[in-house]
Amino acid sequence: MDIHEYQAKEILARCGVKIAEGGLAYSPEESVQRAREIDGNVWVVKAQIHSGARGKAGGIKICGTHDEVESAAEELLGKNLVTRQTGPEGKICSRVYVEAGTLISKEIYLCFLIDRSSERIVMIGSAEGGMEIEELAETNPGAIKRIFVEPSVGLQDFQAREMAFALQLDTSQLIHAVRTIKGCYRAFRDLDASMLEINPLVVTASGELIALDAKMSFDENALFRRHEIAELRDQTQGDPREVAAAEHGLSYIGLDGDIGCMINGAGLAMATMDMIKLAGGEPANFLDVGGGASAERTEKAFRLVLADKGVKAMLVNIFAGINRCDWIAEGVVHAVKNIDMQVPLVVRLSGTNVEEGRRIIEESGLPIVNANTLAEAAYKVVQARNEVVAAEGKGK
Helix, strand or coil: CCCCHHHHHHHHHHCCCEEEEEEEEECHHHHHHHHHHCCCCCCEECCCCCCCCCCCHEEEEEEHHHHHHHHHHHHHCCCCCCCCCCCCCCCCCEEEEECCCEEEEEEEHHHHHEEEECCECCCCCCCCCCCCCHHHHCCHHHEEEEEEEECCCCCCCHHHHHEEEEHHHHHHHHHHHHHHHHHHHHHHCCCCCCEEEEEEEEECCCCCCCEECEEECCCHHHHHCCHHHHCCCCHHHHHHHHHHHHHCCEEEEEEECCCCEEEHHHHHHHHHHHHHHHCCCCEEEECCCCCCCCCHHHHHHHHHHHCCCCEEEEEEEEEEECCCCHHHHHHHHHHHHHHCCCCCEEEEEEEHHHHHHHHHCCCCCCEEEECCCCHHHHHHHHHHHHHHHHHHHHHH
């Protein structure tokens, strides 16, 4: 789960990381009021969307008057910002963050991530901040410092000092740097974050360290014990299909293909998507309906998959262990009748009461294609998809 910049900064500030004075606004008028509350004569109006590279997309405006603040907010609010990270669909800006201008002497990069290969936390830093870390890794990999932290021990002072020296900070800034780095680690560790990135972390003209930008992502599997973090979720920034799935307790991830999938079990779902690709198709989604695929739950899953107008065909692949294939088949038949399905459907059932399940589908009178194996199901759904695409091409 991602959160907005202003939310991440509030968390960091509570952990002792210095941030610039700022305030949130939902309208141009509020933006001017936030600017009046902030000392100085330069303000930065920042679009709040779940994406980096906002500056390149025109999402960050530097203003010298209150009129400029109002104009900047008016331009950004309601705007669909397209960045390299959002993809061509972009994200809508519904709020802006008005922040005091900062006189920057140096920009640096600091990040904490979970390194699953080593089962440790990795702290990443570079004296060359303010740019995409992926770009820096390609052009100058030697400029990136990595320090691994053992979770059972935690970040040690000597590791924070080692990073501070790698960031080429002055010895006079060492104490503040160690406090900032350890504050970031505390926020990352205590709130079950999966990523914390400050780019840039700046040294001001007066020698202070300030987090000028901040991004945080959290492990959704830990949100049950982090209610204060769960409440920060902005539903408008997520994929509408994934938001709807979460409301129904379904695990859904939208993809770029056109073959819809409904499967029980994450491992089986991954294998099914692999088989679709091997057969020459592209999956439109990852959808794990879990073990309790009742008729009602099955219909919700169908509606979720078919809400994607790009879906040309659909594959249902169920292995019934705890569940039963005849129950699944009844749910599929019920769903297809209720939603007036307009795309080809291939169903592969395996496990408990599989013969009865196949009989129910065959005798339903519905245009559902049965498949006995996963390979056969993948081949048939790709073939059906190709036929739909060919028919659409002729219709044009």
